[in-house]
Amino acid sequence: MSIIMAPKGLFLYTPLMISALLNLASEFKKSLDTNPSFPVLSISAIKNYILKGAGAPFQEQGRLIRGNIEVYVGFYLIAAIPIGMSNIMAAMMYWQMMRMRYMMNPIIQGAFTKLHNDIQGYLAYQYVPGFVGKAYGFISGGL
Numbered sequence: 359m360s361i362i363m364a365p366k367g368l369f370l371y372t373p374l375m376i377s378a379l380l381n382l383a384s385e386f387k388k389s390l391d392t393n394p395s396f397p398v399l400s401i402s403a404i405k406n407y408i409l410k411g412a413g414a415p416f417q418e419q420g421r422l423i424r425g426n427i428e429v430y431v432g433f434y435l436i437a438a439i440p441i442g443m444s445n446i447m448a449a450m451m452y453w454q455m456m457r458m459r460y461m462m463n464p465i466i467q468g469a470f471t472k473l474h475n476d477i478q479g480y481l482a483y484q485y486v487p488g489f490v491g492k493a494y495g496f497i498s499g500g501l
Contacts (some may be wrong), residue, residue, distance in 0.1 A: 367443075370431055376424040382409030425469035432456055474498060 385410045389396050400410060409427055432452050438444035459466045477498075481491040 369434060373424045373428045373431065376420055376427070379411065380417055380420045380424075383408055384417070387412035421465050422468070425465040426454065426462070426472065428459070428466065429469045429473055 386399055390399055390405065390408065394400060399405060419426060432449070435444045435449040435452055439446060439449060456466070460470065480486070481494060
């Protein structure tokens, strides 16, 4: 709902598409469990993809990827404001939604932790000036 005001683009809808694929894989597996000779789903190549997609490792990895992309979409909305590809209201609504999701969803908490650790790793390079790390520490501490 929070991306309705944002510009239309494939990247913004990637988390929704990942969720749809994960849910479809689970539902198709349920259909195959009840009727193993389901017309299209029983083709061996399609059946293999459905069984892999409905498996626990793939579902968990898909949720982690979706959480990471949700965080990156928020930064995309902020970066797109100066060039006119986004607006302030869309970014504010999205980040408000992400605040709520952060409080309730451990996958989103993990995505923010991963991003924070990645940024700190990049700031540890010897060619990055010290004031950049201090500025990031000040900003991340305030957030």
